[in-house]
Structure formats: structure tokens, C-alpha cells
């Protein structure tokens with residue numbers, strides 16, 4: 670809320686996402702991911718033999734910095750998809766900057782403290798998720814329990830179909846549908862920068878027998894050259910430093926995710 674992006678614009682993203690996934694398979698395959706590349710269209714990635722796959726189709730695109738875009742994976746149809754994604758990326762950048770400043774102020778830190786660590790050329794990856802109806806929702810999960818490996822994630826959950834759940838004190842709680850909202854989820858790298866004051870919550874997506882569901886998650890990730898560590902102002906004798914200095918956290922995160930493990934454990938001192 671108060672993100673300055675109109676409901677009309679968000680509706681356009683929802684509509685284009687639905688239109689993309691409704692295309693015939695051969696049309697979507699034009700954006701298909703190639704082996705060893707995370708960008709493009711495909712199912713859950715297979716990284717090991719005994720992995721339980723998520724019930725999901727996805728289109729994963731790096732949207733920022735612009736020279737990291739691999740435009741061969743950006744859909745030509747539905748018409749307007751790529752232009753709208755570019756526009757959304759630029760609007761999100763404004764939200765991200767404001768959000769990091771507000772987070773720093775909330776901890777009585779200099780307002781650019783997180784932004785400086787996060788970097789000017791931080792990466793944005795947008796993941797368009799499609800969860801088809803699933804005949805065995807009791808057995809199959811849409812996205813298995815995980816915490817995001819980003820600093821923050823800007824999420825557009827489906828406007829009509831629930832599915833996202835958060836873990837708190839050992840229990841799963843449904844995230845309510847709140848129209849016209851971008852849900853900002855804190856990722857592990859924000860937990861590290863805040864020395865554990867802000868937590869990166871574990872969440873999952875459950876499947877559903879009758880209805881398909883979509884969501885659009887934009888992961889905001891510090892560039893690979895950036896060192897991420899607890900902000901100086903948040904470390905004291907009373908509150909010792911909890912995490913190591915980390916770089917390239919995102920790479921570690923993919924491995925841990927597929928093993929159903931929490932990456933943040935690797936960062937603990």
C-alpha cells in the first residue's frame with residue numbers, strides 16, 4: 670500500500686501474466702530456459718536425483734541492471750508484456766529505495782545505511798509463477814517451505830486464489846488477500862543487514878484442486894561484488910554480531926533451497 674503504483678497498472682501485470690501462461694505450450698517454449706541458465710520459462714529446476722518437485726510453472730527474468738537482461742527469454746506475446754515489465758521494474762525501483770530508507774530510519778540508522786550496502790547496481794529478478802490445479806493438494810506443494818534469499822522481495826500474490834502461507838511458532842498461517850497491495854517480504858540478506866532484528870520468514874505455497882493461481886515475485890538481490898553484513902550501528906556488546914560477512918548469497922541459496930535447508934544457517938557466526 671502507498672506504493673504509488675496504480676491498481677490499474679498492477680491489473681495489467683496480472684492480466685499479462687495470466688495471458689502468458691494461457692498460451693499454447695509451443696508458444697511458451699519460445700522462452701524456454703536452457704540447461705544451466707536460470708532465466709527463461711520452465712518447471713521447477715532439477716538439481717539432484719532425489720528432489721521432490723514443486724507444482725509450478727515459472728518464467729524467470731532478470732530485469733535490472735538492464736545489461737543483465739536476456740531479452741531472448743522475454744515474451745513477444747502477449748503484446749506489451751516486455752514493455753510493461755520494463756515499466757514495472759522502473760516503478761519498483763522507486764519503491765525499493767523508499768523502503769530501504771524507511772527500514773533504516775525505523776532502526777534509528779542513517780537512512781542510506783542499507784542502500785549503501787545493497788548497492789546502486791543491485792539485481793532484480795522477476796519470477797512469474799503459475800500453479801495449475803493439482804489433483805492431490807494433500808500430497809503436492811506449489812512452493813516448498815523456504816525463506817527468500819533476497820534482501821527484499823516485492824510480491825504480487827494472486828488476487829482471487831489463496832495459497833501463500835507463513836510459518837510462525839511452528840504453525841502455518843494463511844496470508845490474506847489484500848487488493849491493490851504489493852506484499853514486501855524480507856529476505857535473508859535483510860535479516861543479516863539488520864543483525865537479526867528483522868527476520869526473513871519461512872513461507873510456502875499450497876496447491877488447490879480446482880483453481881489455478883498466479884503470482885509475480887521480484888527478488889531484489891545485492892550485486893555479486895557486494896559484501897553484506899550486520900550494520901555497524903546494530904552491533905553492540907548487548908547485541909553481538911550474529912552473522913558473517915557474506916557475498917554471492919544468491920548462489921548458495923539455490924542449492925540450499927532444493928535441499929529444503931535454510932541458507933541463513935550458513936551465515937551464522
Ligand SMILES: O=C(O)CCC(=O)C(=O)O
Nearest residue numbers: 798812826833874884886
Ligand atoms: O506465490 C506466492 O504467493 C509466493 C511466491 C514465493 O514465495 C516465491 O516466489 O518465493
Ligand SMILES: [Fe+2]
Nearest residue numbers: 815816817872
Ligand atoms: Fe518466497
